[in-house]
Amino acid sequence: xxxxxxxxxxxxxxxxxxxxxxxxxxxxxxxxxxxxxxxxxxxxxxxxxxxxxxxxxxxxxxxxxxxxxxxxxxxxxxxxxxxxxxxxxxxxxxxxxxxxxxxxxxxxxxxxxxxxxxxxxxxxxxxxxxxxxxxxxxxxxxxxxxxxxxxxxxxxxxxxxxxxxxxxxxxxxxxxxxxxxxxxxxxxxxxxxxxxxxxxxxxxxxxxxxxxxxxxxxxxxxxxxxxxxxxxxxxxxxxxxxxxxxxxxxxxxxxxxxxxxxxxxxxxxxxxxxxxxxxxxxxxxxxxxxxxxxxx
Numbered sequence: 001x002x003x004x005x006x007x008x009x010x011x012x013x014x015x016x017x018x019x020x021x022x023x024x025x026x027x028x029x030x031x032x033x034x035x036x037x038x039x040x041x042x043x044x045x046x047x048x049x050x051x052x053x054x055x056x057x058x059x060x061x062x063x064x065x066x067x068x069x070x071x072x073x074x075x076x077x078x079x080x081x082x083x084x085x086x087x088x089x090x091x092x093x094x095x096x097x098x099x100x101x102x103x104x105x106x107x108x109x110x111x112x113x114x115x116x117x118x119x120x121x122x123x124x125x126x127x128x129x130x131x132x133x134x135x136x137x138x139x140x141x142x143x144x145x146x147x148x149x150x151x152x153x154x155x156x157x158x159x160x161x162x163x164x165x166x167x168x169x170x171x172x173x174x175x176x177x178x179x180x181x182x183x184x185x186x187x188x189x190x191x192x193x194x195x196x197x198x199x200x201x202x203x204x205x206x207x208x209x210x211x212x213x214x215x216x217x218x219x220x221x222x223x224x225x226x227x228x229x230x231x232x233x234x235x236x237x238x239x240x241x242x243x244x245x246x247x248x249x250x251x252x253x254x255x256x257x258x259x260x261x262x263x264x265x266x267x268x269x270x271x272x273x274x275x276x277x278x279x280x281x282x283x284x285x286x287x288x289x290x291x292x293x294x295x296x
Contacts, residue, residue: 017050017057033119080207087204116171118172124168157199162193217239230266233252247282
């Protein structure tokens with residue numbers, strides 16, 4: 001049996017939780033054992049990934065239930081809320097990394113900074129490889145099932161990979177006699193992370209504010225409607241994105257002398273055809289306007 005959208009997302013999140021758990025523990029061990037503040041900071045960032053994955057999983061689970069009396073349009077927007085919450089976590093993680101770097105740069109005393117051990121460098125390389133692999137894995141699934149929450153999780157993994165790159169550069173620089181590079185890299189990475197967090201939040205908010213779907217999708221809806229029997233024209237199409245789903249209000253014109261049954265069938269044909277061709281459309285409401293054109 002084909003897996004549902006929620007089952008696919010749940011499988012991805014469970015796997016990333018396990019990966020982040022082991023990666024966080026390894027980074028923390030390496031940071032403490034090798035005396036690397038950068039790697040300990042990196043471990044904290046991975047811990048935020050772990051916490052974020054739990055938030056995403058809860059959000060996707062809560063968005064699954066069918067419409068009920070209190071929520072007749074369903075619960076899809078809960079996933080957008082999870083995406084916003086995730087972006088806040090990502091934003092705070094970016095600020096933490098950047099502020100730590102700025103403090104070190106301002107303080108000076110670079111000669112007093114500890115030289116980290118080789119284990120911290122190895123942990124940074126492992127972190128880069130694992131988190132970049134996670135990013136592509138989660139991103140691919142997020143695009144396939146159109147999940148803003150999973151996409152947020154993917155970018156959080158990418159930010160962790162960038163953090164590990166910064167840690168690698170800083171640790172390597174420190175071992176080569178330039179310890180300040182650790183802090184400089186942290187500040188640069190912070191800016192990338194903050195940008196990603198803002199983009200994720202903007203995307204989630206857009207899906208919560210009844211924004212219309214893209215022009216290409218609307219054009220396809222129009223073509224589908226015009227291809228149905230007794231449809232003379234499409235007078236109006238209004239769409240709104242609701243979480244990851246689309247609601248459609250459409251007005252079509254048809255022959256004015258149709259019976260009520262025939263007009264109902266014309267509307268139903270358009271409704272069924274659009275929902276069948278566009279899986280993201282959760283509901284399509286069709287109104288029929290009479291036309292003075294006589295049938296041939």
